[in-house]
Ligand SMILES: Nc1ncnc2c1ncn2[C@@H]1O[C@H](COP(=O)(O)OP(=O)(O)OP(=O)(O)O)[C@@H](O)[C@H]1O
């Protein structure tokens with residue numbers, strides 16, 4: 075589903091002394107099937123942006139379009155269920171939403187609410203459990219007896235079992251071990267490719283944004299600061315530092331390399347091996363190759 | 364978040380009312396609530412209204428916000444007024460409507476009682492609007508200190524109060540967060556038959572309790588780790604202190620009481 079924001083402003087606790095403008099005049103377009111990373115300093119409005127994608131928040135001003143849905147103050151659909159079954163959201167720390175007696179029941183909760191048949195649910199559980207890297211023996215356990223990382227996987231499985239068209243991920247790997255982070259991100263990327271999902275990833279990791287996304291948007295204080303291809307956005311060191319962000323390590327390496335060796339190696343999303351070869355070429359010349 | 368009920372909602376500020384010692388505010392409000400019931404004619408009500416309104420203006424809390432927060436109470440005030448209009452049968456009949464007769468006494472009574480009501484709510488919500496919950500508990504702890512003599516656990520009570528107050532917003536945020544997460548999983552809290560809506564509360568309450576217990580445990584651990592062992596010998600970060608300004612306000616208030624008793628009718 076295509077997603078469009080048109081001059082969206084969102085104000086928390088509007089018309090009280092506590093009102094807080096979290097998004098301001100934000101416009102962008104996300105094409106169906108793309109993988110978009112949203113990056114920004116803490117408090118820049120990323121989670122607020124995300125809550126507009128399945129109608130949890132309605133813009134104070136402006137309009138949000140998701141597929142055929144149009145959400146604005148003047149026009150909001152009475153029933154969000156359809157929309158919410160097509161846009162799956164993995165919230166920050168999704169393990170806080172677990173409540174059922176067993177892992178299996180908790181995963182089935184979403185699909186049940188959206189009217190998926192029992193047989194189909196059983197089938198989907200068989201699919202998502204290995205996808206999130208949980209053993210099947212865990213299905214009968216209480217979600218509250220699991221480790222934090224396992225709980226996270228259960229919560230993610232619960233969202234995937236709904237089979238959404240749009241997958242929204244709010245820092246899905248925050249607080250996991252590095253290996254688990256990679257596993258989960260690779261899993262999301264695979265699903266994205268295999269099922270042609272539209273994926274929106276909020277992350278603090280420039281590395282992840284660079285690796286998985288084909289479009290990056292940088293937020294700053296509720297407004298769009300930079301937008302474009304990751305390899306174009308992530309080389310702008312000064313601009314990023316201005317909003318308390320850093321360039322990915324690999325870009326930092328190329329910048330330092332240029333300072334030391336007075337030769338620039340432009341970053342074009344090449345692999346680490348390719349960069350090693352280019353470095354070799356600069357340092358010892360072509361003839362040794 | 365629904366913030367229409369302002370009781371317990373602090374509005375930051377630096378006005379005279381904000382700066383008053385919380386004990387001063389509590390004491391004055393305590394007596395104010397008491398003397399409101401002594402007013403019985405125009406001037407005596409007048410002085411009370413004057414005091415309440417000028418406190419409100421001095422506090423510089425936006426009037427629009429105070430009034431909005433009073434909306435749930437307006438209903439009660441109007442209800443009281445109408446009730447008196449219908450049931451009080453004193454004075455002369457001033458007009459007839461259908462089978463009802465309205466007496467002048469009813470109108471006067473209605474106005475008087477709903478004014479009292481309005482003043483009480485206004486003044487007490489002014490306390491919570493201009494005083495942080497922590498200040499209020501500090502003040503209460505201080506004012507109840509004499510009860511320590513009869514082994515009443517004043518410090519523990521105050522600690523319980525301040526912890527609960529501290530965690531009300533956290534719990535509300537948590538509720539909001541979890542209900543959003545469950546709404547995304549297809550729970551409908553707003554529409555549908557009552558039975559379904561009651562069932563929808565389970566996915567909200569279970570995570571809420573789980574996190575509240577976890578939080579309580581963590582807090583207890585953190586307090587112990589920082590050497591907390593009860594009120595004995597514990598010093599305070601914020602010392603309460605009566606300033607000149609408090610004395611001045613007490614003085615004004617005593618003046619109000621004197622005017623009230625001088626103008627009310629006796630017998
Ligand atoms: N319920 C709320 N009421 C009032 N203000 C809020 C509320 N939720 C968020 N805000 C404010 O809106 C701003 C944006 O918040 P948001 O949660 O979208 O940030 P974020 O970019 O997701 O940050 P983080 O990286 O820390 O998750 C913040 O300044 C925050 O204080």
Ligand SMILES: [Mg+2]
Nearest residue numbers: 120121166244
């Ligand atoms: Mg966030």
